[in-house]
Amino acid sequence: MFADRRDAGQRLLRQLPDLDPRGTVILALPRGGLPVADVIAEAVGAPLDIALVRKVGLPGQPELALAAVTNGEAARITVNEDVARMAGFDDAQIRTLAERELPEIRRRRKAYLGGRAPVPLAGRRVVVVDDGIATGATMRAALRLVREAGAARVIAAVPVGPPDTIAALERDCDAVICLQSPAAFGSVGLHYRIFDQVSDATVTEILERHAHRRPTAEDPDSPR
Numbered sequence: 494m495f496a497d498r499r500d501a502g503q504r505l506l507r508q509l510p511d512l513d514p515r516g517t518v519i520l521a522l523p524r525g526g527l528p529v530a531d532v533i534a535e536a537v538g539a540p541l542d543i544a545l546v547r548k549v550g551l552p553g554q555p556e557l558a559l560a561a562v563t564n565g566e567a568a569r570i571t572v573n574e575d576v577a578r579m580a581g582f583d584d585a586q587i588r589t590l591a592e593r594e595l596p597e598i599r600r601r602r603k604a605y606l607g608g609r610a611p612v613p614l615a616g617r618r619v620v621v622v623d624d625g626i627a628t629g630a631t632m633r634a635a636l637r638l639v640r641e642a643g644a645a646r647v648i649a650a651v652p653v654g655p656p657d658t659i660a661a662l663e664r665d666c667d668a669v670i671c672l673q674s675p676a677a678f679g680s681v682g683l684h685y686r687i688f689d690q691v692s693d694a695t696v697t698e699i700l701e702r703h704a705h706r707r708p709t710a711e712d713p714d715s716p717r
Contacts, residue, residue, distance in 0.1 A: 497687040498525065498624050501652035501672075502532030508670050509620065509650065514538035516645075517618045522546060522635055523601065524691035525624035525681075529652065531699045533622060534706075541703040542612040543696075544621065544635040545602055547594035549587065551580055556680075558627070561634035562591040562598070571634035605696050612707050615643035621666070622650045624688075625681030629658040636665040653684045 495501040517539040521530035527543070534541035549560040549570075559582060560572045570591045577587065619639050626632050632649060639647050647666040651659075655678040659671045673684065682688040 495652055495685045497685060498528035498691075499532055501624060501685070502529040502622075504672055505529065505622070505650050505652060505670065506533050506536050508672065509533065509537075509648070512537050512539065512618060512620070516616075517620065518542060518612050518614055518644075520544050520614075520619050520621045520635070520639065522621070522623040522631060523605065524693070524696050526622050527691060527696050527699050529624050530622040531703075533620065533650070534703055538706070540612045540706040540708060541700065542707070543605060543700065544638060545598045546631050546634045546638070547598055548631050549591045549594060551576060552590070558630040560587050560591055561630040562594050563634050563638045568592070568595060569634065569638065571630055571637060573628050573630040576628065601693075604693055605700055607697075607701075609704065609707060614639055616645050618646040618648070619644040620648045620650050624652060625684065626651050626654040626658055626662075627678070627681060629654070629662055632662060633665050636662070640665070653681060654678070 514537050517537060519530050519534040519539050519541045521527045521543050523543050530541055546561050546563045548558045549562055551557040551559045557576060558573050559576050560570050563569050572587055621635050621639060623632055636647055636649060648668045649662050649666045650670045653673040654671050656674045659669055659674050662669050
């Protein structure tokens, strides 16, 4: 069991490969992934940014991910096919639900980044961090977004997740680092002693503290 998200970040850091800060970006899934990624980015000395992805919860069971939506150049929906089949939702119904999440993505972009441009990912090693995964829909959406941005190498790093979900993630990245993968998974929060909600203020504070490392243009020394 992890003491809290910072403890999880410290343990993840010990399992990551050696990372050159000049060619690496640490990308967190807000909000819970930020305290985990904060530890890693600080130790590596690499820029910290966020992947703005929203879970599309199953109506009546909002904690169960039907899909996830990202809002990059255009909205992209990653469907959790098993849940969609079980619930009997077609593509049109899922898109309608997903579009309801786009205003929150826009709100978070403005609140968290304060007009700062995203850190360039093309040609860089990108470590995508969350505090844990259950269905994996949100992480898969983030990994695909990073791939589309032209990252040279993509690593998913999470403290905990169920075995089948972790195995499925390997199709969407170059490496998956998961510290614990119990068969009797339950939920992410069950694997932490302290699993309090991360506030918008905390996310903003962490990102502002790392803002001095955000490149303004693509680094020509980044790996290709």
